[in-house]
Amino acid sequence: MLNNPILKVENLHVNFNTYAGTVQAIRDVSFDLNKGETLAIVGESGSGKSVTTKTLMGLNAKNAAIPDNSRLLFKDRNLLDLTENEWQSVRGNEIAMIFQDPMTSLDPTMKIGMQIAEPLIKHRQMKKEDALARALELMKGVGIPNAEEHINDYPHQWSGGMRQRAVVAIALAADPEILIADEPTTALDVTIQAQILNLMKQLQEETASSIIFITHDLGVVAGMADRVAVMYAGKIVEYGTVDEIFFNPQHPYTWGLLNSMPTTDTEVGSLEAIPGTPPDLLEPPKGDAFASRNVYALAIDSKEEPPFFKVSDTHYAATWLLDERAPKVTPPEKIQKRWAHWQEIQGQEA
Amino acid sequence: MWKYILKRLVLMIFTLFLVITATFFLMQIMPGTPFNNPKLTPEALAQLKTTYGLDLPLWQQYLNYLVGAAHGDFGISFQYQNQPVSMLIGQRLPVSAQLGAQALVVGVIVGLFMGAISARNKNNKIDGVSGILSTLGISVPSFILGIILVYLFGFKWPLFPVSGWGTFSQTILPTLALAASPAAVTTRFVRSEMIESLGSDYVQLAKAKGLSDKEIVNKHAYRNSMIPVLTLIGPMAAALLTGSTLIEQIFSIPGIGQQFVLSIPSKDFPVIMGTTIVYAAMLMVMILITDILTAIVDPRVRLQ
């Protein structure tokens, strides 16, 4: 699986020049996306996950600055070298995006069928009628009942869940190779969330596209992702397969995220929030950005940034706790349970 | 939809009835009549009163007026005796309507254009110039602009005729004077609507579809920022009515506004009342038309 990356992100930095100074929103992010896999990028708001996706779509605000050594390699091209015209043939065509809020992301004055047909007219040079015919198929594909009757509807006539299906249909219209989903279910009811997630999973199996799934909610990651990257303060702090992140987490930030996530066996009242707030990226702290909120912080954390330590071939974490000189720490009780479960799985496999 | 229009029409008629009643009784308590000329003999005065039906009891005068108004008959002018008010208005209304329509069309088109250009060039020089022009446009009242235009293009560089009505060139200056304010209002409005639209999620989605800036503006941003402009037409029509009374006076245009202004010092109450009612009716019809248009153009609005 690892040997077939469709997208390689290397040393990505994104800075925003604001009146108050330069905000270092993304600070050296690298990852691969393999064909047909779903990569989840998880983090709190402000961790840089949304900026990462906007960068992948070439949709950053005008005040964004990306240094020359950053690379987004997609099909032998560095996307960062593209002109605006070249970007237009990538967006919605090779890389498409599902937005967060279906209530605001559809044009209220355009018929939904037409909004789905637009990428086809643009990228497949289809005639309007053909594009609308294909849009109808797509509407059926994303599970819109009686699609024929609703192709000429306007967004305000539809519920949030139905609209998000339409947004998914727009993203899939031109058969993109990469689908970026930016918190696609955050704005929806829980039951609708599950429907949309199932839909995405099913469509991915049909089309073999790769998905980058952005979320702050580890709960939805479990069923969706093959691999997970945890972001904090503009950096990836830990990445691995979904099992490795869930059952063998190494970074204290990942521990915090998992502890703040409700699970079926969570006792009432035992959810723990991570204390404190993410650092100000106008002046990122020296060393490990998480140190100030980390109860396991080492003295070195405030002096030097931790490198990635290898846990397995697929699993890396940037925390000094993995250094051989570091003391052995006992993670929170719930993380110990997860580790124990991991030992079981490993034992079974072995 | 038809039910809604019917409801609105009923409300309109009710409002007009209130306007007629209010103006009728206001006129009764107005100080002074055009007939307190000491030279009039008692016989002549009685004769005049009979002509105008002023010898009848008040309630009968009121009923007569109401019935007449319903038929478009607003009585006879005091000032121009033997001239029915409806005839005076009938002659002059088309002139005012043409002037108002020209100004509205010019103003809205210029405003749509400038507003869109400003929004697309937000915070640069073009936007700055258009911002200055539109702010001036709303702070310079149309009659002052009219006076400026008369001075500049009538006296200083006599390029256009500055009075009268009948040829197209005579309509140019008054149209410009009247159109400035609607143009300015529309510009400011379209600019802010368009900026909001360009920053909206659906424009982000359109970008993510791979549409070019031009396609985004033409297919998404324009429509979304143009529709709300319709809501401005009601208030702008009201402003045009006010503006055109003075503009007609300045440019000696034989419109209903000039008539209105002339009838005030001469206390020509039948003309004042008739014009008032016609003005109110015109404004109400304009507001109704824009509401219906909005419902047709904007899929989100359903009339009920």
Place this chain on the structure above:
Amino acid sequence: MMAANTEDFVIVGAQSSDANEHIAKPALSFWQDAWRRLKLNKLAVISMWFLIFIMAFAVVSNILVPQKAANSFNSDKVGVYKNLPPNSGLPIPGWDGKIKAPGDNSATDVYASQGVPDGKKFILGTDNIGRSVAKRVIVGLRISLLVAIVATLIDLLIGVAYGVFSGWKGGWIDNVMQRIIEILSSIPNLIIVTMLGLLLGSGVLSIILAIAMTGWLSMARQVRNMTLSLKERDYVLAAKSLGESSTKIAIKHLIPNMAGTIIVQVMMTVPNAIMFEAVLSAINLGVKPPTASLGSLIADAQAMLQFYPYQILIPAVMLVLISLAFILLGDGLRDAFDPRASED
């Protein structure tokens, strides 16, 4: 590979005080924050100082130029003093007491030809009966500002009271009150102003009333809409459940929270009132002569526009500048109160 020592690998925990939740910026109150943003808008600040200056000037001018001085004229010497062009006493073309009549080739020194005594100069010229335009403009400015500001204050009172009452009561009362506004707003303002002008006769008070009667509608509508949304807020519900009286809630909670919107609306009402005063003057329903207002000065001078354009210039420029300043300040305040609207 690194300079780190073993003692660096000691657990120190989340000791940084930054770990506790805090708001990084010093907390500014709504008004301080708005003021900070307003100060960044140069045009709005200039407009504000201009308006403060003009209003202070209008107040002080009561002592410097009493109304009588501006209204009186010497009926024996109208021929000498009438229609004198502006004379600064300096050889500035167009401001030296000379005027070029249409059709003439050279400018004539009107002061000399009409036999004005030496040394007597009118910095802004005189009108058609020999009164100083400068004095008339100062008085006119005073009257126009008085009319506009008092009318706006009345609008403010009626509009806020009506709007809060309608929104707070809700139900059928709100319904009826809104229908009334709807009906009133379908009658052109010009008509209401004209009717009241006719009824009350000319004079400053009647103009103020006539203008105030039309201006409160949009204020009432906005205040009512804000009241509707504010009355569902927690702090209002809390006050209500604590048994505070409606009047107290309105004064303590509702009005302070919509003060921004109200102030912006006031800034837009004043220029409208100034303009309506001018319209009334132009249709002979304005201030009674010999009292002057900016509007009446413009209307009077308009007849002589071709020959004596200077008589119209200053009152028209004043009127436009004051409207402009109010509008620019209103724009600035709106952006300052609602930073989202002007953000890039």
